[in-house]
Amino acid sequence: MSKLFIYSICFVFLTINLNAKSLSLEELIEIALENNTNIQLSKNQKDVSEQRLRQSQASYLPYVTSSANTGEYDIKQSGVKQDGNATSVSVNANQLIYDFGKTTTAIKASKYNVEASQEDVTSIEKQIILAVKKAYFDILNRHQQIVVAKEAVKLDELQLSQAKEYFKAGIRTQIDITNAQLQLSNSNLKLIQANYDLKKAKTNLISILGKAISEDLKIQLDEEDIKLLAQNAELKYKNVEELIDIAIKNRAEMKKYESLIKANKESVKNANYQYLPTIDVSASYNEKDSDDISTLDSNQTAVLLNIKWDIFTGFSRDANKKIALSNLSSSYKQKEQQELAIIEAVTNAHLNTKQSFESIKISLLSLNLATKNLDLASQRYQAGLNDLLELNDAKLQYTQAKSNLVNTYYSHLVNNANLEYTLGLIK
Template identity: 60%
Template sequence: MLKKTKFISITCALFLCTSINAKEMNLDEILDIALKNNTNIQVSKYQEEIKTQELKKAKSAYLPKVNASADIGNYDIEASGVTQEGDATSVTLSASQLIYDFGKTSNSIDASKYNLEASSSEIQTSKKDTILSIKEAYYDILNKYQQIIVSKEAVSLDELQLSQANEYFKAGVRTKIDVINAQLNLSNSKLKLVQTNYDLKIAKTKLISLLGSSSDEQIDVKFDNKDISSLAKSIKIEDEKLDNLINKAFDNRSELQKYKALIKTNKASFNSAKAEYYPTIDVSASYSDKNSDDISSLEQTQTAVLLNLKWDLFTGDTTSANKKISLANLSTSKKQFEQQKLQIRQDVTSAYLNLEQSFESIKINLLSLDLSTRNLNLADERYKAGLNDLLEVNDAKLEYTKSKTNLVNAYYTYLSNTAKLEYSLGISK
């Protein structure tokens, strides 16, 4: 038993030393790293760049198109029984400019512009998702730090209890079973300390994965050494009506901005598809110069300026299909917008109620901790006076440790729920 206890103590010490060389950062510093390196944000930015180039591509339809071509070839011409053979070269320059296409191009440009707006909103959504995930991981790490403190305190209490049991046994006041029970409790407390240290390492690993950085530099969070009771007593909750919060979320959530932009995109795409029923008018100019030293009939120079009208009278129902696709996409984006509003209402309501619940839980857990502390002190005094056995002290200690653990969980749940409410309102950082 003593060898096992010694091994657990050494393991605890090794775990507690793992983060000595880590760089300590506060929440804002960690968020800065995540916003620069998170892979989801980077992917959203690449998508925005794609939409930017698509907009440039759509606008290019209004720019003139210039082409040049040159060729050289050998000709063998037979006419009226006379054969001519020789080389010829030609150079051709041509240009065209769109004049009017009944809104097909302008609506295509608008669709690309609104797609870019939707992509920008998607970046904001990715950033807010990342901020929420980082905050949750950050508070989870702080929770694990506090749980280690609770576990250390449990070890200290059990060490003191073992010392007392040994003294009472030597004095003949208590039996050997008290010493054995105290040793068992101490061993279990040290095992719990090892487990909480493992939990901390796992929580840190999750944070590193969210940062999106390939740096080998070890990162740790700055820990507030204040007692959990002091931290819990310092919290306050703002009294704001739920309906006001929901309306605020409707104004701020980037998801709604995204679907508003997509609705505009699909309206413009629909108008562009309808314009395919109408002709396209453009102007073109060309210059051609053909030379041959061997065949005089091939020598020619030609210049032309033309006003062109192109009307696709039948395209195999392509125009009709494009129109129906655009209309279906428009209907889909409208439904997605309405569904997103319902989801936001649910998010805000759930976050609001969860925050209130965690606030009430903190108040109850503070009371429970106070009562369990007094109960533990009374049980310890009764044990010293010989009025109870070690079992009552152990039960009181377990209730005390449980109350403190619950308070730690309630406090950091409150912080996480605060972050979730901010996220649901669209006001994260």
């Protein structure tokens, strides 16, 4: 059985499993962290920085080269001609002894760059977690909107049934039936739109997950009524100054720039050390042998202590030093800019959570009032004290109030997730 066939069976099995069960938010995040392409790309960049660290560390190890050749020689000297075959073998080794910190600083700079790359990976992972949470809450929102739309359809069906009964009894006119049919048609249209909005929300989540999952993807839904969910909403964070301190300490972006500053400081040192000599030891062994030409036979061994000092390099060292200083200055400025961006993001996220939390209270009140208003309008319509227009207005206000509560509640969950992201605490 071929490996391709086995992989295909495993993929189909995994896909069936994903679509067969309702996935929790934690499971969705796990899938995204394993499969999202942006995370994979950031990990590839981290691998590159790790290999560059290995390259810099290799300078401490000896360099060994060897070569061998064979050929035919034709030598004419003082009127005497000799020809024949000859072979030669050579082995050369070089070991760094001391370079006044050039290699050491290069290794340190590479290590700090690896740390910065790891913070990049962490930053991307947290962005993906936030994106998954937003998409997940959007799907929950769409499900609740479908519930609201179905309730509106039921209300309109009941209204149409009542209008027909009242018409038969001679209490109401044909226009009430026509109006009720129109309202039911509009509610059915909104239900269709709500179902397609749910499909679009699932498509968005699947693209974030980075895995080929059908749009029949099932997720764990909120079983409780939206009113109970909204009543249990919380405001977790209150002091914005404390939040800013938490964000500065925890955000991966800040840690990244701290590592880059350290790396660039080492690069500046390295640029200064380029003005100093390098000391190494080299050893070589060369052997040449010929059965036909005795003068070619040789055997040579050498061990040398070398000092290399570049006196003039065409101002390249000056240029490298200026580049290193500019990179260091840029790192400081980028860190300052990042800190300002974090302060702004935390402040806005904190305000958004407070606004959405207070909006939930108002939305709950509006829904309670709209529910009472609908009950009163229904009773008045049944008693013949008002027309269908008043009842339609009351029903519209009720469905809008409930839809607004759904949007406000899930917006609050998104705002909480966004605040946790700006603090560097999202997981």
